[in-house]
Amino acid sequence: MRKYACLLTLVMFLAPALGCARTAPPAPTPSPSQPTPAPPTAPLVPTQISLYTSTPTATPTPTSMPTSTPVLPTQTPTPAPTSIPPTPTPSSEATPAPPTHTPTPSATPDAGPTIIDFSASVSEADPGDTITLQWQSSGGTKATLYHLLRSGQYGHFWEVEPNGSMEYTIPPESRNWEGFQLFVYDDADRSARAGVTVTLRCPDDWFFSPAPDECPSSPPIFTDGAEQHFEHGVMLWNRAEDHIYVLFDNAHPNWKGFVDRWEEGDPESDPNIVPPEGLYQPVRGFGLIWREEPGVRDQLGWATGPEVGYPTAIQRTSRYKYNDTYIQALDGGVWKLGPEGSVWVYRPKE
Numbered sequence: 001m002r003k004y005a006c007l008l009t010l011v012m013f014l015a016p017a018l019g020c021a022r023t024a025p026p027a028p029t030p031s032p033s034q035p036t037p038a039p040p041t042a043p044l045v046p047t048q049i050s051l052y053t054s055t056p057t058a059t060p061t062p063t064s065m066p067t068s069t070p071v072l073p074t075q076t077p078t079p080a081p082t083s084i085p086p087t088p089t090p091s092s093e094a095t096p097a098p099p100t101h102t103p104t105p106s107a108t109p110d111a112g113p114t115i116i117d118f119s120a121s122v123s124e125a126d127p128g129d130t131i132t133l134q135w136q137s138s139g140g141t142k143a144t145l146y147h148l149l150r151s152g153q154y155g156h157f158w159e160v161e162p163n164g165s166m167e168y169t170i171p172p173e174s175r176n177w178e179g180f181q182l183f184v185y186d187d188a189d190r191s192a193r194a195g196v197t198v199t200l201r202c203p204d205d206w207f208f209s210p211a212p213d214e215c216p217s218s219p220p221i222f223t224d225g226a227e228q229h230f231e232h233g234v235m236l237w238n239r240a241e242d243h244i245y246v247l248f249d250n251a252h253p254n255w256k257g258f259v260d261r262w263e264e265g266d267p268e269s270d271p272n273i274v275p276p277e278g279l280y281q282p283v284r285g286f287g288l289i290w291r292e293e294p295g296v297r298d299q300l301g302w303a304t305g306p307e308v309g310y311p312t313a314i315q316r317t318s319r320y321k322y323n324d325t326y327i328q329a330l331d332g333g334v335w336k337l338g339p340e341g342s343v344w345v346y347r348p349k350e
Contacts, residue, residue, distance in 0.1 A: 111190075112139060112186055112188070112190030112191065112192060113137055113138065113139040113140035113162070113184040113185065113186045113190065113191065113192045114137060114138050114139055114184075114192055115135065115136075115137045115182060115184055115192045115193070115194040116136045116137055116138060117134070117135060117136045118133075118134075118135040118136075118182045118194040118195070118196055119133075119134060119135075119196055120132070120133055120134075120180075120196050120198050121133075121134070122198065123198065123199060124198065124199045124200070124201060125170060125178070125198050125199075125200060125201070126170075126200065126201050126203060127170055127171065127172045127173065127174045127175065127200055127203055128169070128170060128171070128172040129169070129170050130167055130168065130169045130170070131167070131168055131170065131178075131198060132165055132166070132167050132168075133145070133165060133166050133167075133168060133180060133196065134164070134165035134166075135163065135164065135165070135182050135194070136163050137162045137163060137184040137192065139184075139186055140162035140184035140185055140186050140192070141162065141185065141186055141187050142159070142161075142162065142184075142185050143159075143160045143161060143162045143164075143182060143183060143184045143185065144157055144158070144159055144160065144182075144183045144185075145157060145158045145160050145166065145180060145181075145182050145183075146180065146181040146182075146183070147168075147178075147179075147180055148178075148179035148180060148181060148195075149320070150176075150319075150320030151320045151321065152179070152320075154181065162184050168180075170198075170200070173217075173218070174200060175200060175202070175215050175217060175318035176199075176200055176202075176215060176318055177197050177198065177199050177200055178197070178198045178200060179195065179196070179197045179198075180195065180196050180197075181193060181194070181195045182194050182195070182196075202215035202216075204216050204218060204219045204220075206220070206315060206326070207220035207222075207313040207315055207326075207328065208313075208326065208328070208334050208347075209350070210350070212317065212324070214317055214318065214319075215317075215318050216315045216316065216317065216318060217315075217316045217317060217318040217323070218315070218316070219315075220313045220314065220315045221238075221240045221241075221313060221314045221315070222311065222312075222313050223238050223239045223240035223241075223311075223312060223313075223314070224238070224239040224240075224309060224311065224312070225237060225238045225239070225309065225310055225311065225312030225327075225328070226238075226286075226307045226308065226309045226310070227307065227308055227310065227329065227330040228282060228286055228303055228305070228306065228307035228308070229303065229304050229305055230282075230300040230301050230302065230303050230304060231279070231300065231301030231302055231303075231304060232248065232249040232250060232299060232300050232301045233246065233247050233248045233249050233251075233299065233300045233301075234246075234247040234335075235247075235282065235286045235289070235290075235300070235307070236312075236327055236335065237260060237285060237286065237307075238312055238314055238327070240314065241314065242259065242260045243257055243258070243259060243260060244257070244258045244259075244260050244285055244286065244289055245257050245258075245327070245335075245337065246258065246289065246293075246296055246300065247335070247337075247344045248299050248300065250299075251295075251299045253340070253341030253342065254338075254341055254342065254343050254344050255337055255341050255344045256293075256296075256341055257341075258289050258293065260285040261285070261288060262284050262285035262287075262288045266288070268283040268284050268287065269281050269282075269283045269287050270287070270291060273291070275302050275303075276302065279302035279303060279304060280302060280303035280304070280305060280306055281302070281303065282303050282307065283307070284307075286303075286307055308330055310330050311328075312327060312328040312329075313327070313328040314326070314327050314328070321339075322339035322340065323339055324336060324337065324338055324339065325337040329346065329349075331348075331349065332349035333346060333347055333348045333349045334346075334347040334349075335347075
């Protein structure tokens with residue numbers, strides 16, 4: 001505003017001068033050629049125009065100020081990228097999270113007892129051998145040592161210290177393996193368990209060959225025997241077990257076992273039972289089973305010949321359950337009786 005006031009004052013100051021200038025030109029009017037140039041010269045007054053022009057010259061000063069103002073916005077974006085790095089900061093704060101999990105494993109030693117070692121003095125032994133069991137544990141206050149039955153169930157047990165050893169004599173009749181389980185307890189009744197197995201070498205051979213690929217339960221039993229054939233099966237007897245085995249051709253079960261109940265002095269046969277010609281009524285122990293056990297007579301039919309005595313042998317597999325029985329046959333072959341009356345097979349002598 002002060003600029004415009006100065007310009008106005010300057011104009012007002014120059015106005016009279018401009019008026020005087022206009023009265024001056026008419027004086028030299030006598031020259032006809034000058035009246036035309038004179039008026040333009042007088043009103044143009046270069047000084048006035050230059051003075052007005054000087055006013056815009058001052059205008060660049062404000063123009064330079066807007067120029068400096070844009071510099072500020074260019075500086076303002078510069079910090080903006082700097083504000084992006086805070087993004088990593090949260091990830092660095094997440095790093096302390098794992099340390100909070102680290103203390104959890106440190107509590108593991110208090111989780112209960114631990115069995116460091118449980119072993120036997122040998123990995124293989126013979127039935128009847130004495131072996132040493134040894135164990136080492138931590139965090140326990142008491143322990144129990146179990147002997148495993150052949151079925152895998154817990155059998156006899158001993159209350160023992162959490163760290164120690166014990167001698168054990170393998171029974172002579174044991175076969176295949178001996179197993180043990182150790183339990184270690186703490187005062188909170190938390191426990192740790194470990195097991196050890198000792199393989200047993202087979203001490204016996206089969207009485208026939210080719211032999212099964214497993215250990216027999218005992219040496220063969222050599223004893224007196226008898227064998228009789230029927231229309232639909234066979235009957236076998238042995239003195240050692242005092243047992244009679246009845247093998248059916250077409251029946252279920254395929255074979256049955258009976259205790260020989262016949263005693264000396266009992267009737268050997270029933271005179272009222274008359275067999276067809278060429279066939280026989282069984283006598284003594286075979287006859288008693290044939291006559292009195294339900295279904296045996298019907299399933300076997302008549303005997304095709306008399307019973308014959310001979311030296312026989314018996315042997316069984318050593319599984320804890322479902323064992324096969326092998327009986328020496330009259331002709332030197334072998335009768336194989338499967339478990340639980342399931343099946344029987346005759347194996348000729350080789």
